[in-house]
Amino acid sequence: MSNGIVLVYLAAPYTHESERVRQARFLAVTEQAARGWEQGYGVYSPLTLTHEAAVRFGLPKDWAFWAAMCRATLERHHELWVLCLPGWRESVGVQAEIAIARALGLPVRYIEPESAMRCATCPYAIECYDPIARPCGWIGCPYSEGGQAK
Template sequence: MIYLASPYSHDNEDIRKMRYYDACHATAALMEQGKFVFSPIVNSHPLVRFGLPGGWDYWQHFDVTMISKCDELVVLKLDGWKKSRGINNELKIAKFLGKPITKLFL
């Protein structure tokens, strides 16, 4: 299973929405190739509407667990991915666990 890391947090709500749609697009494209994908953004963005926080501080323990269950981590290279606190932490975790890491452009 692939863990799809992508940037999300931003002060501008429109940018967060676009990042969510881009994560959905990438998830669908990978699934069309027959791959099993977990995207924390696709999973958690809709839950923010129900009062859950959207940042790394809240989701990190979920993400650590999911990265450990996945076979590889794929980084979706959207604008801002290098500065993303979440992605930087996800990369550290994947490296620590010895998971293969690849990068994906839309």
């Protein structure tokens, strides 16, 4: 521990073809980081820290670009928390972070979101990949241009 504070690395899926889904994932993981800070944990959320810079300055949004930095940061933490948003099992980055944490002997805690991941533009939840459920990130959202997700 660092001065009695447990340092937590908070992982969540990010990469997606839809900008709206990436934004919704950013908002959801940042909300979870805030909960951890309220509870007295030293939470480091790479998505919270890097999302805005990646968007504004055109940085890559995939694991290959961020892998070395994430590993170096994870090595300095006491625990890995995984926010289990839709797509976390398929996420190359999240699975790599889990593997790194296990290799380092860090505890891995899986966190179910307390609320649905919301679209950053409209009031609808992004809960699944089911076209029948019509989550706005995938199927003709009336809030997106031309009914197509951005």
